[in-house]
Amino acid sequence: MDEQGQQRCDTPGRHAARRHGALLSGLVVLGLVSGGGAMARDYREPPRQTWSFQGPLGHFDMGAVQRGYTVYAQVCSACHGMKSVTYGDLAGLGLKESDVDAIAHAHHVPAGVDAGGHALSRPASADDHLLSPYPDARTAAAANHGVMPPDQSRLAVVHPGGVDRIYAFLTGYGQPAPPGMVVPQGMFHNPYAAQGLTAMPPPLHEGGVTYPDGTPATVAQQARDVTTFLAWVATPHLTERHRLGVGAVVFLVFVLILSICLKRRTWSNVP
Amino acid sequence: MNGSGLPENIPPHAEPASGGGVLSWIDRRLPVISAFRKEYVDFPMPRNLNALWNFGAILCAVLVLMLATGIFLAMNYTPTAAGAFMSIEMIERQLPGGWALRAMHVTGASLFMAALYIHLFRGLYYGSYKQPREILWLSGLGLLVMVMVTAFAGYVLPWGQMSYWGADVAGKAVGAVPVIGPTLEHIMEGSDQLGDIFIHRFFVLHFVMAFAIVAIVGLHVAALHVPGPNNPTGKPVNARDTVPFHPYYTTKDLTGLVVFALVFVALAFLWPDLLSEPENYRPANPLHTPADIEPEWYFLPFYGMLQSVPSKFGGLLAAGGSIAILFAVPWLDRSSIRSARSRPLCRAGMAGLVAAFVLMGLVGRHHAEGGWMIVGRIATLYYFSYFLVLLPLCARREMRGTAG
Numbered sequence: 169m170d171e172q173g174q175q176r177c178d179t180p181g182r183h184a185a186r187r188h189g190a191l192l193s194g195l196v197v198l199g200l201v202s203g204g205g206a207m208a209r210d211y212r213e214p215p216r217q218t219w220s221f222q223g224p225l226g227h228f229d230m231g232a233v234q235r236g237y238t239v240y241a242q243v244c245s246a247c248h249g250m251k252s253v254t255y256g257d258l259a260g261l262g263l264k265e266s267d268v269d270a271i272a273h274a275h276h277v278p279a280g281v282d283a284g285g286h287a288l289s290r291p292a293s294a295d296d297h298l299l300s301p302y303p304d305a306r307t308a309a310a311a312n313h314g315v316m317p318p319d320q321s322r323l324a325v326v327h328p329g330g331v332d333r334i335y336a337f338l339t340g341y342g343q344p345a346p347p348g349m350v351v352p353q354g355m356f357h358n359p360y361a362a363q364g365l366t367a368m369p370p371p372l373h374e375g376g377v378t379y380p381d382g383t384p385a386t387v388a389q390q391a392r393d394v395t396t397f398l399a400w401v402a403t404p405h406l407t408e409r410h411r412l413g414v415g416a417v418v419f420l421v422f423v424l425i426l427s428i429c430l431k432r433r434t435w436s437n438v439p
Numbered sequence: 440m441n442g443s444g445l446p447e448n449i450p451p452h453a454e455p456a457s458g459g460g461v462l463s464w465i466d467r468r469l470p471v472i473s474a475f476r477k478e479y480v481d482f483p484m485p486r487n488l489n490a491l492w493n494f495g496a497i498l499c500a501v502l503v504l505m506l507a508t509g510i511f512l513a514m515n516y517t518p519t520a521a522g523a524f525m526s527i528e529m530i531e532r533q534l535p536g537g538w539a540l541r542a543m544h545v546t547g548a549s550l551f552m553a554a555l556y557i558h559l560f561r562g563l564y565y566g567s568y569k570q571p572r573e574i575l576w577l578s579g580l581g582l583l584v585m586v587m588v589t590a591f592a593g594y595v596l597p598w599g600q601m602s603y604w605g606a607d608v609a610g611k612a613v614g615a616v617p618v619i620g621p622t623l624e625h626i627m628e629g630s631d632q633l634g635d636i637f638i639h640r641f642f643v644l645h646f647v648m649a650f651a652i653v654a655i656v657g658l659h660v661a662a663l664h665v666p667g668p669n670n671p672t673g674k675p676v677n678a679r680d681t682v683p684f685h686p687y688y689t690t691k692d693l694t695g696l697v698v699f700a701l702v703f704v705a706l707a708f709l710w711p712d713l714l715s716e717p718e719n720y721r722p723a724n725p726l727h728t729p730a731d732i733e734p735e736w737y738f739l740p741f742y743g744m745l746q747s748v749p750s751k752f753g754g755l756l757a758a759g760g761s762i763a764i765l766f767a768v769p770w771l772d773r774s775s776i777r778s779a780r781s782r783p784l785c786r787a788g789m790a791g792l793v794a795a796f797v798l799m800g801l802v803g804r805h806h807a808e809g810g811w812m813i814v815g816r817i818a819t820l821y822y823f824s825y826f827l828v829l830l831p832l833c834a835r836r837e838m839r840g841t842a843g
């Protein structure tokens with residue numbers, strides 16, 4: 169649609185009119201931002217949500233991120249790992265060092281084998297990663313009807329459909345399957361899953377977790393919070409990045425004004 | 440043509456720094472200070488240069504930024520198939536400030552290429568490739584190729600899905616060269632599968648190229664300072680119409696740099712999604728081909744050519760030829776008129792050239808499917824006929840005009 173529009177405005181008849189740099193660079197920008205080819209989607213289009221972290225000035229609602237971590241820790245982490253993330257990174261949630269250590273110590277990580285070849289483990293430290301609960305991909309798949317639960321470190325970035333789809337998916341269970349769809353044993357229907365089928369059982373339940381801040385833990389609330397947490401984990405420096413960007417823009421605009429003044433004064437005696 | 444009067448601007452004779460002091464002591468033994476004064480303070484510049492002449496300085500600044508950030512990234516990067524992806528994650532998550540370092544390096548690569556395309560277009564448009572600036576043009580094209588190789592090698596390093604599959608496509612394209620293709624592919628990849636040897640090779644290549652570029656930039660700028668810069672009219676300027684580099688062009692370059700820096704921080708820190716490819720945040724998986732293999736935006740026009748030509752080797756020839764042909768431009772265009780401002784036909788043709796280049800990028804983005812295939816072929820054909828037919832004909836007409 170809009171791609172065709174661009175194609176039309178590029179007919180050779182109008183080339184001559186487009187001589188000037190500004191227009192040409194406009195074209196380059198058009199080429200840059202015009203969307204990719206129409207990819208066939210195999211899931212229902214998720215409703216659009218508004219999130220505080222969207223847009224160039226977006227920031228995380230840290231209360232929601234912290235509640236989302238509660239959901240991740242009590243629910244998601246039973247099957248999903250975040251292998252790029254360390255317990256120490258959780259300090260970014262606003263946790264104190266002692267809290268981070270306590271969380272780490274509550275988990276165990278593999279620590280080689282003993283003399284008899286038996287697997288050993290030790291309490292995790294802040295430098296350890298949030299590993300998948302399964303020792304390897306094959307075991308993970310075998311425990312989940314043949315599908316390995318994906319790592320969640322960057323899920324909110326790489327998942328087609330993004331955070332809106334994650335939220336819609338988490339709240340999208342329990343709808344009747346469309347006529348003609350066969351839901352195999354051990355699979356679940358969810359319109360936001362690929363092909364409408366997922367191997368993940370409905371993870372969230374009314375009051376399934378208890379929030380330390382007293383927020384009522386409805387399914388929608390948990391879904392929203394854990395989605396926010398996943399977005400934070402995928403781009404933990406987003407708020408800082410935006411703050412740095414705004415600061416740099418303000419500073420550079422100031423320098424620009426000064427340098428324009430300087431240049432004009434310098435050039436004022438050139439005819 | 441005025442073959443004899445090579446330098447168009449005669450730089451002023453440099454006096455050694457006089458008087459006492461450490462600086463003049465050094466200067467009498469190694470005249471770096473007077474040379475600097477001659478080339479960057481008193482150097483006569485045409486006073487009518489427009490904003491497009493800012494991009495050389497911008498490119499130098501970005502190059503310094505790339506080296507500065509790149510060195511610190513390299514200190515924390517692991518060039519192995521098992522460790523590369525996780526080391527990038529470590530830089531982004533655990534290394535203090537690592538995310539900012541990487542944001543700058545990645546955005547810098549994109550904007551380097553953008554500035555390079557503008558810089559090249561400026562030379563093409565104002566005829567800066569014509570004598571006596573042929574070597575300047577050729578060294579610039581050498582830099583273009585080197586920067587492209589460096590950018591590609593760099594994109595491989597994070598070893599995400601697009602790194603891996605992009606390298607796979609490039610390797611297969613090289614392999615499509617008749618007779619020596621498989622050998623070349625093997626030299627490039629180092630073993631039968633893309634793994635440790637390949638990553639290590641490309642890491643070294645990326646690093647070495649970066650410093651080689653600095654050296655060639657030195658030659659490029661030295662070549663510029665022999666004839667001095669061209670200008671938008673394309674006609675030699677007389678001494679009355681020049682101003683010293685400092686303070687006139689130092690203040691002008693500074694202004695251009697700050698505008699560029701604004702675009703840079705906006706893209707690096709406020710709209711990073713415009714330039715980043717989410718798929719590359721998935722670790723490389725040789726068993727799973729992504730639905731949509733696509734290079735970074737700056738390679739899309741060449742990718743478009745690769746895909747719209749029916750044979751693989753033909754596509755490779757077109758994509759390589761589209762750059763190779765630029766090396767011949769000083770000899771394809773024999774007209775003594777430099778600037779497109781005085782060449783209406785060329786000027787219109789060049790607008791078409793830019794449109795064709797952008798269209799080829801869109802074709803690459805759409806994988807030359809359906810109608811895009813036709814668009815890609817027409818655009819490719821136009822691109823080559825501009826250089827091989829339109830430009831020489833235009834020049835011939837103009838030469839006849841001046842002779843008669």
Ligand code: HEM
Pocket residue numbers: 491492493494495496498499502555558559562565567568572575576577578579580582583586652656659660663667668669670
């Ligand atoms: C690493 C990349 C490059 C760097 C750092 C660089 C740097 C510079 C600098 C500092 C100047 C003088 C300022 C200006 O005129 O903008 C310049 C001029 C020039 N460059 Fe480059 N350049 C690079 C790549 C290229 C490329 C790819 C080409 C095209 C083939 C090119 C062709 C030219 C020409 C023709 C001039 C003289 C233009 C004139 O005065 O009209 N350069 N370059």
